[in-house]
Amino acid sequence: MWWTRLALLTCLTVLFVLTLFREVNSASVSNGKVDKNAARPEGGLRRIFMQESDASSFFKRRGRRAVKTQDEINAEQRQRLAADERKKEYHEEQRNDFESYADEDHDEQDERTREKTEQWREFHYDGLDPSYEYNRHTV
DSSP states (O other): OHHHHHHHHHHHHHHHHHHHTTTOOOSSOOOSOOOHHHHSOOTHHHHHOOOHHHHHTHHHHOOTTSOOOHHHHHHHHHHHHHHHHHHHHHHHHHHHHHHHHHHHHHHHHHHHHHHHHHHHHHHTOOSOSSOOGGGOOOO
C-alpha cells in the first residue's frame, strides 16, 4: 500500500511543478506571446538565437546541396580535429599501458628464468669452476 501513496505523491509533485512553470518559454516553441527582451538579444545571444521567421524557414532555404558558409566549415573542421586529438590521446594511452605491462611481464619472466638457472646450477654444482660435466666419463 505504501507504493500507491508514493506514486500519488510523485504525480502531485509533477503536476505542481508543471503548473508552476507553465509560463516559461522554451527556445524551440513559443506560446505566441512576444517578449520585448527576447526580441532584441544582446551580445552572444544574438548569434545563437534567431528570429522566429528565420528559424521556420532555415531548413527550407538550405538544401542538402547548398554551399556551407566558411564558419560552418571551420566549426566542422574544429570538431574533426578535436575528435582526432581525443582518439590520438586515447590510443597513445592504451599503447603506453600495454608497453608498461609488456615490460613488467618481460622483467618478471627474466627474473623467473634467472632464479631457475641459479637453482639448476646449485643443484648440479660439481665443485669445479667452471663445471666440467662434459669431461666426466661414465663406466
